[in-house]
Amino acid sequence: MNADERRFGLLLAIVLLAFQFTALAQTTNFAHPLDPLSKEEIAAASKLLKDSGKLPANARFQTIVLNEPPKAEVYAFKPGDTYRREAFFVAYDRTNNKTFDGVADIRNQRVVSVREVPDAQPSLMLDDVLMFQSIVRGDSEWQAAMRKRGINEFGKVQVEMWSAGNFGFPDEQGKRLFRGLSYLRGESKNPYARPIEGVIAVVDMNARKVIKLIDSGVVPVPQATADVDEQSVGQLREAPKPLQIQQPNGASFEIRGNEIRWQKWRFRYALHPREGLVLYTVGYEDGGKVRPILYRASLSEMVVPYGDPSAGWFIRNAFDEGEFAIGRLAVPQEAKTDVPDNATLLDAVFSNEGGGSLDAKRVISIYERDGGVSWKHVDYMTNQNQSRRARQLVMSIFVVVGNYDYGFNWVFHQDGTLELEALLTGVMATKGVSPDAQQKHDSYGHVVANGVAAPHHQHFFNFRLDFDVDGHANTVVEQNTETLPPGKDNPYGNAFVMHETPLRREAEAQRKLNLATHRRWRVINPTVKNSLGQPTGYLLFTGENSVPLPGEASAVRQRAGFMNSHLWVTQYEPEERYAAGFYINQSKGGDGLPRWVKQNRELENKDVVLWYSFGVTHLPRPEDYPVMPVHKAGFKLMPIGFFTQNPALDLPK
Numbered sequence: 008m009n010a011d012e013r014r015f016g017l018l019l020a021i022v023l024l025a026f027q028f029t030a031l032a033q034t035t036n037f038a039h040p041l042d043p044l045s046k047e048e049i050a051a052a053s054k055l056l057k058d059s060g061k062l063p064a065n066a067r068f069q070t071i072v073l074n075e076p077p078k079a080e081v082y083a084f085k086p087g088d089t090y091r092r093e094a095f096f097v098a099y100d101r102t103n104n105k106t107f108d109g110v111a112d113i114r115n116q117r118v119v120s121v122r123e124v125p126d127a128q129p130s131l132m133l134d135d136v137l138m139f140q141s142i143v144r145g146d147s148e149w150q151a152a153m154r155k156r157g158i159n160e161f162g163k164v165q166v167e168m169w170s171a172g173n174f175g176f177p178d179e180q181g182k183r184l185f186r187g188l189s190y191l192r193g194e195s196k197n198p199y200a201r202p203i204e205g206v207i208a209v210v211d212m213n214a215r216k217v218i219k220l221i222d223s224g225v226v227p228v229p230q231a232t233a234d235v236d237e238q239s240v241g242q243l244r245e246a247p248k249p250l251q252i253q254q255p256n257g258a259s260f261e262i263r264g265n266e267i268r269w270q271k272w273r274f275r276y277a278l279h280p281r282e283g284l285v286l287y288t289v290g291y292e293d294g295g296k297v298r299p300i301l302y303r304a305s306l307s308e309m310v311v312p313y314g315d316p317s318a319g320w321f322i323r324n325a326f327d328e329g330e331f332a333i334g335r336l337a338v339p340q341e342a343k344t345d346v347p348d349n350a351t352l353l354d355a356v357f358s359n360e361g362g363g364s365l366d367a368k369r370v371i372s373i374y375e376r377d378g379g380v381s382w383k384h385v386d387y388m389t390n391q392n393q394s395r396r397a398r399q400l401v402m403s404i405f406v407v408v409g410n411y412d413y414g415f416n417w418v419f420h421q422d423g424t425l426e427l428e429a430l431l432t433g434v435m436a437t438k439g440v441s442p443d444a445q446q447k448h449d450s451y452g453h454v455v456a457n458g459v460a461a462p463h464h465q466h467f468f469n470f471r472l473d474f475d476v477d478g479h480a481n482t483v484v485e486q487n488t489e490t491l492p493p494g495k496d497n498p499y500g501n502a503f504v505m506h507e508t509p510l511r512r513e514a515e516a517q518r519k520l521n522l523a524t525h526r527r528w529r530v531i532n533p534t535v536k537n538s539l540g541q542p543t544g545y546l547l548f549t550g551e552n553s554v555p556l557p558g559e560a561s562a563v564r565q566r567a568g569f570m571n572s573h574l575w576v577t578q579y580e581p582e583e584r585y586a587a588g589f590y591i592n593q594s595k596g597g598d599g600l601p602r603w604v605k606q607n608r609e610l611e612n613k614d615v616v617l618w619y620s621f622g623v624t625h626l627p628r629p630e631d632y633p634v635m636p637v638h639k640a641g642f643k644l645m646p647i648g649f650f651t652q653n654p655a656l657d658l659p660k
Contacts, residue, residue: 037086037263037264037265037266038264039084039090039264039265039266039275040075040076040080040081040084040090040091040092041073041075041076041081041265041275041277041287041288042073042264042265042277043072043073043265043277043278043355043356044071044072044073044092044094044113044356044358045356046356046363046364046366048092048094048113049071049094049356049358049362049363049364050362050363050364051113051116052071052094052096052111052113052362053068053071053358053361053362053363054362055111055113055116055117055118056096056098056109056111056118056121056362057362059118059121061109061118061121062098062100062107062121063100063102063103063105065100065101065102066098066099066100066107067098067099067101067132067134067360067361068096068097068098068358068359068360068361068362069097069098069099069129069130069132069332069360070095070096070097070129070280070281070332070358071094071095071096071358071362072094072095072096072279072280072281072358073093073094073095073277074093074094074095074110075581076090076091076093077581078302078479078579078581078614081288091112091114092112092113092114093110093111093112093113093114093119094110094111094113095108095109095110096108096109096110096111097129099129099132101134101183101212101213102213104181104182104183104213105123106123106124106127106128106129106590107121107122107123107124108121108122108124109121109122124590127590128183128590128592128593129590129592130281130329130330130331130332130591130592131168131170131185131330131331131332131592132360133359133360134360135168135183135185135212136168138212138215139166139168139185139187139210139212140166142210142212142215142216142217143166143187143189143208143210143217144161144162144164144166146208146216146217146220148217148220148222149187149189149206149208149217149220152206152220152222153189153203153206155222155225156203156225156228157228158191158203158228163191163192163193163194164189164190164191164192164203165189165190165191165192165198166187166188166189166190166208167187167188167189167190167198167409167410168185168186168187168409169185169186169187169188169322169323169325169409170185170186170324170325170326170330170331170592170593171184171185171186171209171322171593172322172324172562172563172566172593173562173566173593173594173595173596174322174562175562175595178218178219179209179218179219182211182213182214182218183211183212183213183593184209184210184211184212184218184593185210185212186207186208186209186210186322187207187208187209187210187217188202188206188207188319189202189203189206189208190202190203191203191228195232195233195234196234196235196236196239197232197233197234197235197434197633199233199410199434199435199436199437199633200229200231200232200233200234200437200456200459200633201228201229201230201231201232201439202228202229202437202438202439202459203228203439204226204228204319204438204439204440205221205222205223205224205225205226205318205319205439206220206221206222206319207220207221207318207319207322208220208221209221221318221319223317223318223319226439226440226441227439227441227442227458228439228458229439229456229457229458229459230458231456231457231458233456233632233633234633235633235634251348252347252348252349252376253348253349254349254375258349258351258374258375259375259398260373260375260400262351262353262373265277267373267400267402269375269400269419270398270400270419270421271291271292271293271421271654272289272290272291272292272400272419273288273289273290273291273292273297274286274287274288274289274290274419275287275288276371276402277355278334278337278355278367278370278371278404279305279334280332280334280335280357280358281328281329281332281333281334281335281585282305282306282307282328282333282334283305283306283328283333283334283337283404283406283415284305284306284334284371284402284403284404284415284417285303285304285305286301286303286304286305286402286417287302287303288301288302289301289302289304289425291423291649291654293650293654298477298649299475299476299477299478300425300474300475300476300545300644300649301425301472301473301474301475301644302473302474302475303471303473304417304425304470304471304472304473305470305471306328306333306415306468306469306470306471307328307469307470307471307569307584307585307586307618308326308328308329308468308469308567308569308585308586308587308591308599309326309327309328309333309466309467309468309469310324310325310326310327310467310563310566310567310570310587311323311324311325311327311411311464311465311466311467312324312464312465312467312555312556312557312561312563312567313436313462313463313464314451314452314462314463314464314465314556314557315438315451315452315462315463316451317451319438320438320451320462323436323464324557324562324563324566324567325408325409326566326567326587326591326592327406327408327411327413328585329585329587329588329589329590329591329592330591330592331408333406333408333413334357334406335357336406336407336408337355337367337370337371337404337405337406338370338405338406338407339352339367339368339369339370340352340369340370340372340403340404340405345372345405346372346374346403347374347376349374349375350372350373350374351372351373351374352368352369352371352372353369353370353371353372353373354366354367354368354369354370354371355367355370355371370404371402371403371404372401372402372403372404373400373401373402373403374400374401374403375398375399375400375401376398376399376401377396377397377398377399378396378397378398378399378420378421379396379397380394380395380396380397381394381395381396381397381421381422381655381658382394382395382653382655382656383395395655395658395659395660396658397420397421397422397655397658398421399418399419399420399421400418400419401416401417401418401419402416402417402419403415403416403417405430407433410433410434410435410436411431411432411433411434411436412431412432412433413429413430413431413432413433414428414429414430414432414637415427415428415429415430416428416430420655421654421655421658422646422653422654422655423645423646423649423650423654423655424643424644424645424646425643425644426641426642426643426644427470427641427642427643428639428640428641429468429639429640429641430637430638430639431466431623431625431635431637431638431639431640432634432635432636432637432638433634433635434633434634434635435455435461435625435627435631435632435635436461436462436464437455437459437460437461438452438459438460438461438462439458439459439460440454440458440459440460441458442458451463452627453626453627453628453629454629455627455628455629455631455632456629456632456633459632460627461627461631461632462627463624463625463626463627464625465553465555465556465622465623465624465625466622466623466625467553467555467567467569467570467620467621467622468620468621468622468640469569469586469587469618469619469620470618470619470642471584471585471586471616471617471618472547472616472617472618472619472644473579473616474530474545474615474616474617475614476530476531476532476535476543476544476545476649477532477535477543477649478532478534478535479579479613479614480532480533480534480612480613480614481530481531481532481612481613481614481615482509482510482530482531482532482533482610482611482612482613482615483509483510483516483528483529483530483531483576483610483615483617484507484508484509484510484528484529484530484531484544485507485508485509485510485518485526485527485528486505486506486507486525486526486527486528486529487505487506487508487521487524487525487526488503488504488505488506488524488525489503489504489505489506489524490502490503491503491504509610509611510528510576510610511609511610511611512607512608512609512610513575513576513577513578513603513604513606513607513608513610514604514607516574516575516576516577516604516610517571517572517574517575517604518572518573518574518575519554519572519573519574520549520552520573527546527547527548527549528546528547528574528617529544529545529546529547529647530544530545530546530547530615530617531543531544531648532544533612534612537648537649537650537651538651539648539651541648542648543648543649544646544647544648544649545644545645545646545647545649546644546645546646546647547574547617547619547642547643547644548642548643548644548645549573549619549621549642550621550640550641550642550643551621551623551640551641552573552621552622553621553622553623553624554622555567555570555571555622556624559571562596565595565596565597566587566591566594566595566596567586567587568587568596568597568599568600568601569586569587569599569600569601569618569620570620570622571601572620573619573620573621574617574618574619574620575600575604575617575618575620576610576615576616576617576618577600577603577604577608577615577616577618578608578609578610578613578614578615578616579613579614579615579616580603583603583616585599586599586600586618586620587599587600588602600618619642621640621641621642623638623640625638
């Protein structure tokens with residue numbers, strides 16, 4: 008491995024592991040069953056497993072993470088109680104291409120279970136990253152493809168790792184694979200400005216060789232750079248006058264270990280190596296008690312399918328969570344740019360592949376921000392104004408997945424609304440195009456610079472929302488609003504009504520949005536009524552969305568069946584965590600939600616889980632290049648009958 012390879016491998020490792028720094032120590036006074044594993048607990052679990060003899064001696068740990076205790080134990084917990092501490096692990100034996108998972112009981116020093124998982128590949132590992140560049144650069148066919156394009160300094164080529172997916176190719180079955188895409192980085196900071204089009208290396212990571220090289224023909228490599236640092240951009244506009252955010256008396260939120268308290272909200276958090284930011288036991292203080300709303304909320308899966316059918320593009324269907332472990336890709340946040348000056352930055356701890364730990368510094372932020380006007384009314388007879396300014400609490404992470412950057416904000420409002428903001432930015436995946444092709448309309452993408460096009464693509468997110476609205480016995484109700492036909496009940500033609508239909512079983516709870524009927528869904532507790540006699544509840548208020556555009560028979564639709572409906576509802580089962588299944592890397596499809604709902608379990612007055620899928624269809628613009636302005640999407644969870652009046656009425660002026 009030459010100096011350039013070592014340098015680039017190190018850079019990738021740093022990004023993948025979210026920078027290795029010192030984590031915050033948890034205060035033992037606030038210890039809780041849902042606290043993430045500490046460094047000491049990760050080491051203890053690793054030692055138990057290694058000493059047990061139940062794993063191959065050379066097995067590497069893809070993850071060691073808290074095995075979350077049962078709900079009943081969490082809800083029954085009181086400070087000072089003894090509680091279980093278990094670790095869930097995934098381990099990989101590269102020599103024999105075998106995957107294992109199981110549970111270690113840290114408190115009682117025993118291995119609870121170890122099983123071999125057939126036909127399963129764990130998600131991306133650091134071991135893969137460190138090997139990948141040298142494997143591809145050392146391949147003679149790849150080198151020949153570079154020379155055909157006039158590139159002789161292979162160290163200046165960045166080979167990007169992409170998940171292999173599963174397209175049913177016989178020569179790709181039963182192997183641990185990644186695909187290599189090439190970019191002429193040189194001295195540039197933005198390699199995506201110079202794609203080396205048409206060259207795809209299929210790498211067997213265990214054999215450590217390229218098993219197949221696809222070269223669909225030479226396309227000129229763009230020569231221009233497109234770096235986005237201040238020095239490269241050149242003349243900058245005049246800076247606006249300073250805008251200061253000050254809290255002279257400190258922040259209004261309180262951090263107790265992994266619990267946050269702010270403006271009647273109470274919740275716990277963790278940075279999960281796969282899921283990213285997870286919220287637990289979300290509740291709102293009302294009448295002197297904390298009323299439960301959500302037990303657990305997190306990103307369950309996300310996938311980015313591209314719409315270009317050419318040889319180098321149809322294979323690009325990255326599952327950023329299940330294939331790349333998006334939580335471990337969280338990066339440190341910068342004050343004044345990523346977050347405002349008043350942000351508090353928090354640390355996290357992940358396991359490493361040897362069974363030790365890695366400290367990720369400043370990867371979570373929490374801060375208050377101005378929320379605009381909360382409510383207002385002017386009595387026009389007296390000209391008296393009553394208005395209140397809103398405040399919001401934001402908990403945030405940013406992750407880097409190759410060219411794309413994503414932010415995920417959980418936003419707490421004073422009126423009982425909880426909002427999820429997904430921030431899409433970074434650099435588009437780019438395609439080299441010849442001068443002739445650039446003059447023609449490309450139906451699969453758009454030209455964004457000389458010699459550079461960006462193919463159409465979609466981003467689909469699925470969030471798992473485990474509701475416990477005022478308790479476990481919840482029901483999901485669909486709302487549709489329709490115009491009444493003319494008649495005695497609608498003599499003037501202006502009437503429209505809203506109908507509610509409970510979703511009684513899982514088979515009927517696979518629903519799509521309907522703009523024509525303003526379709527919405529609310530989670531109610533039929534056994535708890537407000538003072539108006541209405542069941543308490545929370546409403547899923549949807550935002551931007553799309554339908555999946557890849558065909559139903561496409562590989563990505565088979566593997567990401569959660570895209571087929573915007574809403575899924577299942578009866579709570581703690582093992583059903585990921586919408587496309589647990590082992591999505593190189594999966595054949597059919598797992599996750601499409602399989603689980605075949606049980607057709609009852610949903611009325613049950614412990615229910617909502618799975619909300621939303622998509623962003625990106626048709627690239629020149630203004631999205633060389634770095635994309637942030638595009639914001641997401642949803643809100645809003646009280647509906649949970650209170651009997653505006654809960655922000657008591658805001659002081």
